Amino acid sequence: MSALRDRADAVALPAVAAVTLLVLTVLFYYPVGRVLSEAVWREGSLTAEPLLAVLRDPFFFGVLAQATEDPSVLWTAIAPHTLRLSLPFVDAGVAVTYPFPNYRLGLFGFTAYQALLSTVASVVLGLPGAYVLARFEFPGRETVRSLTAVPFVLPSIMVAIGFIATFGRNGVLNDVLTALGLPQVELLYTLPIIVLAHAFYNAPLVARVTATAWESVDAGVAETARSLGASPRRAFLDVLLPQLLPAILTGALLTFVFSFMSFAIVLALGGLSLATVEVWVYQRVSQLDYETASSLATLEMLFSLALTYAYLRYEARQRAERAARPPARKRLFGRLNADRLAVWGYVAVVAVVFVTPIASMVLASVSGPSGLTLEHYRFLIERQATGADFQIKPLTAIRNSLLYGAGSLAIAVPMGVLLAVVSTRDVPGSKLVDTLSMAPFAVSGVVVGLGLLQGLVFGTEVLGYRITVAGGVAVVAAHAVGAYPFVTRNVAPLLATIDRSVVESARTLGASRLRVLLDIELPQVFAGVVAGAAFAFAISIGEFDSTVILATGSSAYTMPVAIERFIGRRLGPATAMGCVLLVVTAVSFLVIDRLGDGRGM
């Protein structure tokens, strides 16, 4: 009896790990492998031809493409360019000039360049936020802190709509300028708007990571430096900053990876004239040129995997411990001094950058040429009633979104929790599972979508049977792959904080390893599971990159896809659809959160 239980216990966790890996293989590794094989496999034999074709094409790699023949082009290409890099955004406001190096650097070079600018912008916008969060006390501080996680799950296409409503030709910004008697600006389809949108996404991330590190620096450290004679500024530079630097670099590296792989933002705000690798992959896919698409995707994947690996290696070395005595917080509200004035100035900037796009979208959805109107919403309802079969129907999009969201949740939550358990506990092979399960983090939605399209939707032969999967099922698979790392990321840190002796106490009292997991560990991390579920659902609802590829030509479209289809023709209905998406996302977030509270512990 006891021996039987031991065996079940010994097998349970590894079995769970194996099943998770199997699911991961079907949903992720096989499809991505298909993309890879498309790039390196031709007529039954291995070939480097498609990859080399991309690498040697100046359109993709600019001067680098010729470097194998004439290495000196590297220097001549970079030397003048470095000088020009120091002059971005000189006359920001009217006619923005900035170096536009894509003819020199090619598609990959431009993608990296815009990611670099986005990273700088995100760090500049995010660091003051870290300072405010870490060093000031004000009502709602914890709420603001939680809100820094929100942009991450905001549907990218919705943010793009918000930016168009703010900075577009008829946007809020131009309305304000006109009212002030100033000339209008044209920012849409320019690099600055893309950089700003990326900062919208990533600055909160930089702020959050840095604030966490800041709070974990013991107050005694800076006080010791001060007592030894350092001025506040010196104490900050000599003692505090070196301890914050790893966190800032972590935030910057992640921002770079995300901006490099950004899709919806670039597609909607930049179009093909500012195309990044990701957008070009999509363009090739829609032209049915799968070979070039796969080669590009493979090269992009290698690059982002390398960066993500660097990030994970780096992050592993800096687990933040809670400070014995965190730094004291200053009150934000009080007599106005230089410090507080600067903070309020920053708050104003944040309000403009983060609130305006959403507010503009809502405003645009209810305004027409002759003032306030509900005509855009009416258009959505009419389209539902009278639209042709090939046209996008709003209700179908909403129903699909909710359905796929529920499906993704059902896969991503158990999978994410199990991976969190496997990665934080001593299970044979846990290191391997941990590494393999983080890979989807580094592979873009477009690539996953392309892989699922080629591998599952077009069908595959298994043991002589042709297996094909409906578009909707493939969409759920893609969403689950995108969502489960968020569950793992929410649960694993909480699991890791559980004192080892708590687990051992339960063991000595007679509980098996599995029982300890169910009785002791999971109840303590329940809040993390709920948060992870909310994230997973929101990710699914807002996912655009892989959905747009999988939904093309089928009825498996979701709200974000609907928005993108409307953008080109009518901004009004697009903003109205954006508002619907905003409400659905917010409501589902709240519902899941409330359900979690209700369950209690």
Add this chain to the structure above:
Amino acid sequence: MVDIELAGVRKAFDEAVALESVSLSVAEGEFFTLVGPSGCGKTTTLRTIAGLSAPTDGTVSFDGEDVSDVPVEDRNVGVVFQSYALFPHMTVAENVRYGLRFTDPPRGLTADERVDELLELVDLPGMGDREPDELSGGQQQRVALARALAPEPDVLLLDEPMSALDARLREQLRREIKRIQRDLGVTTVYVTHDQEEALAVSDRLAVMHDGGVEQVGTPVEVYEQPATEFVASFVGENNVLSGAVTGRDGDELAVDVGDRTFHVAADNGDADHAVGDRVTFCVRPTHLDVDGSRNRFPVALGPVEYLGGTTRVYGEWNGQEIVLRLPEPPEVDSLTVGFDPEDATVL
């Protein structure tokens, strides 16, 4: 209740060796202490007994039966950790009751009755509905003790259970643990780095150092007759002197240290010492007496610590530190002290 036998237990981690062939026997119902500085292997030994750490070599037996392959949850041990390790999402009563999910309460009691009985035992009656974070450190540790005892374990293992508590509370709780252990008669292994605590509570203790056992004995044996230089200086204060044997006069050895010849009782040591051998002996500070008539030597006095009732003085003789205990702080720079040959212990 069982007796415990460790035979040749060795534990190697990736590179370092944590335990070097440890053999110990703990008698049924005994309060046995593992004491030593941090990193000496005492906690690894305790975890090996619990089944939380598998030995690289050697066996652990309960009542003569090899339990090396019995998993921790089937060993019927109760463990109390330094960090209390209460389940934060359960009330006090739920914590204490947890082990009863896997074992029936003794003497036909219901689980509720057993929980009440144990909360009574650890002097926390009626606290069952509290949450762990509402309790003080001392109270949390009592709950941890009650939880460990609830399934009536064969062996109670205490891993530095009081290190996180302040000194006064520690003394109070250790008396209480001792009382409960005596009432229940449960075989107990207690780990501490505090030699004073080890002397105070143990039936017997093992002094550990660098992954090995230096000496096992009753508190009086270990204090009065330290087996090694490490035990001599770790358990209580001691002055350790070494020199060459220059003669033997009945029960006494003559040992030359520096420019003095000391006479020490030979029968206090185990080994037979011949003329010319180097020997080490130790003398407790309390045995160095200004009025001592034999073995006198001058000590240059240094820092003074007044401890209330007694005074500790750090002095120097022959280039080495000599610790003295005096009734009150001295008003001179040097003192000549002596000791009785019977009070020296040859190692």
